[in-house]
Amino acid sequence: MLLATSLQLAGCASLVAPNYSPSYESIDQLKKTQVIPLSVGTVLPTDPAAKVNSISLRASPLKAAQGTFAKYLEDAIISDLKEMGFYDSASTSRIDITIIKNDIDISGFSTGTGVLEADIKVNRNGAIVLEKRYTATTQFESSFAGAVAIPMGQSEYPNLVRVFLGKLYSDAAFINAIKK
Amino acid sequence: MIRLCLLLLAALLGACAHPINISPVSSPVRDESHLINKRVAYVITDEQRNKVVTTNGGGGDNVSYYPYRDIEKAVRDALRAVYKEVFVVKSLSDFKADTSQASLVFTPEISTSSSSSSMLTWPPTQFFINLECVAADANGEVVSKLRISGNGSAEFSEFKNDFGLAGRRASSELANKLVKEILATPALQ
Numbered sequence: 001m002l003l004a005t006s007l008q009l010a011g012c013a014s015l016v017a018p019n020y021s022p023s024y025e026s027i028d029q030l031k032k033t034q035v036i037p038l039s040v041g042t043v044l045p046t047d048p049a050a051k052v053n054s055i056s057l058r059a060s061p062l063k064a065a066q067g068t069f070a071k072y073l074e075d076a077i078i079s080d081l082k083e084m085g086f087y088d089s090a091s092t093s094r095i096d097i098t099i100i101k102n103d104i105d106i107s108g109f110s111t112g113t114g115v116l117e118a119d120i121k122v123n124r125n126g127a128i129v130l131e132k133r134y135t136a137t138t139q140f141e142s143s144f145a146g147a148v149a150i151p152m153g154q155s156e157y158p159n160l161v162r163v164f165l166g167k168l169y170s171d172a173a174f175i176n177a178i179k180k
Numbered sequence: 181m182i183r184l185c186l187l188l189l190a191a192l193l194g195a196c197a198h199p200i201n202i203s204p205v206s207s208p209v210r211d212e213s214h215l216i217n218k219r220v221a222y223v224i225t226d227e228q229r230n231k232v233v234t235t236n237g238g239g240g241d242n243v244s245y246y247p248y249r250d251i252e253k254a255v256r257d258a259l260r261a262v263y264k265e266v267f268v269v270k271s272l273s274d275f276k277a278d279t280s281q282a283s284l285v286f287t288p289e290i291s292t293s294s295s296s297s298s299m300l301t302w303p304p305t306q307f308f309i310n311l312e313c314v315a316a317d318a319n320g321e322v323v324s325k326l327r328i329s330g331n332g333s334a335e336f337s338e339f340k341n342d343f344g345l346a347g348r349r350a351s352s353e354l355a356n357k358l359v360k361e362i363l364a365t366p367a368l369q
Binding site: 014015016018019021024025028031083147148151152154155158 | 200201245250253260341342
């Protein structure tokens with residue numbers, strides 16, 4: 001019976017990505033830089049039907065509580081900027097993001113992978129000072145058993161976003177674009 | 181043959197722990213007008229952040245998770261709800277080497293347990309977190325030892341989309357209790 005319910009839990013339900021929690025070391029490091037107040041413009045695509053807003057874990061859909069993974073990323077970066085004291089929703093200097101790739105792949109029986117790729121644009125008082133594509137990839141232990149592999153893939157999503165934003169915050173080009 | 185395959189599958193599932201996430205569902209409110217004007221640090225080592233713990237789930241199965249990586253948000257958000265500036269260090273020696281005039285350093289030790297009243301589903305229905313946190317001043321002198329627990333529970337209808345929900349609720353309770361405990365401790369004001 002447990003086997004049946006394990007398969008039911010893993011195979012049928014629509015899963016929700018766990019809440020984002022940042023790489024606090026990256027945040028604390030960036031906080032040491034004097035940075036201009038920043039807003040977050042558009043994080044695209046906003047269409048829930050867009051390919052990057054849909055992740056399938058062995059046929060179980062993984063959803064963001066926010067409705068789209070674009071909004072998940074937007075909330076994550078706003079939360080980080082607030083924590084660092086850099087966020088100002090009215091600022092004319094802003095970060096725009098377009099997600100290119102967003103996936104957790106658990107098709108393998110021993111290893112799972114995550115990829116998040118996005119174009120980041122920093123607009124500083126009307127002038128674009130950074131246009132760059134950033135890619136984060138992660139690898140994690142997976143399993144033949146869906147009841148193990150699927151929750152492992154679910155748990156990986158906030159880590160993938162953490163790795164992506166950690167990479168962004170430590171990039172010299174990004175830091176140059178936002179510093180005072 | 182079918183029976184053999186099912187037994188093999190059951191054995192495979194039984195041998196593995198189901199991964200869950202126990203990061204907090206919600207965080208204590210940070211009210212900028214009521215913060216203590218202090219810069220404080222907390223210690224979480226790389227080893228702790230990568231530590232995986234396995235505890236009981238339901239039906240004889242186990243669950244695994246990263247207690248420090250997931251509960252760090254609860255600890256940090258609790259400190260941020262009290263103090264103006266909060267930052268993480270990898271060791272007490274890193275704190276001592278810090279030149280930014282931080283006045284307190286918190287060293288948390290986390291232990292956890294979980295259980296389930298269900299024989300049919302593996303996610304835990306009960307989760308318990310125990311936090312022992314030593315607070316020291318800038319000279320390394322211990323000024324307080326806090327001991328706080330967080331409990332969380334979840335039913336099947338709630339956790340079918342969020343397998344670690346009982347743990348996530350325990351993390352949230354822990355964060356709120358940590359705020360209260362710090363505010364009730366004069367040495368930490």
